[in-house]
Amino acid sequence: MSDRLVTVEEAAERLTLHPKTVLRYIRDGRLKATRIGKSYRIAGAALDAFTGVAGGKAETGIGARTTCIVDIPDIVVDRAERLTTFLHSAAMAGTAETPPLHLETAFDPSAQAMKVVVIGSPSDVGKLMEMLHLQLKARP
Known part of the structure; x- marks a missing residue:
């Protein structure tokens, strides 16, 4: 996903969740969002991090396992x-x-x-x- 901001409803649709569940995640601090007026906007990177989608950074090595x-x-x-x-x-x-x-x-x-x-x-x-x-x- 890009750096664009998405609404709670768009995030809920992408996550296949109810918008109230997404709002609860935001209020609990589990999903980062910015309050704009009376609504929230979620950065694409924050939504990717929440869903576990890898960001644009490539790891140079896996490290010790x-x-x-x-x-x-x-x-x-x-x-x-x-x-x-x-x-x-x-x-x-x-x-x-x-x-x-x-x-x-x-x-x-x-x-x-x-x-x-x-x-x-x-x-x-x-x-x-x-x-x-x-x-x-x-x-x-």
Whole structure:
């Protein structure tokens, strides 16, 4: 998208959302916008960043990536499903500037064990592992 400003209605149409949802995102600070009179205008670059579309900058290098494999023994299927949902939600919580995390989970019902594989930048993987550790420590 270019540097042109779009209205809330145009942004809602592009995002396939209701205009009130876009307004809520603006008020919550999740979507950058400028107030002009009684309405908002959203810069094309801000809308691209919100949707995760890459900007015009090309990266010279991907940077360091790390792979982490975690084995979780003695876990029941319900707990494994909750952890999987939590981890996937946390992995998607990055911004357009952060490289995406690759996350895979597997549960073995016969062994009552779960395996988590995460690939991403060392800092992002570390943060996700801290969150996993807190979740495992919080509930037996």
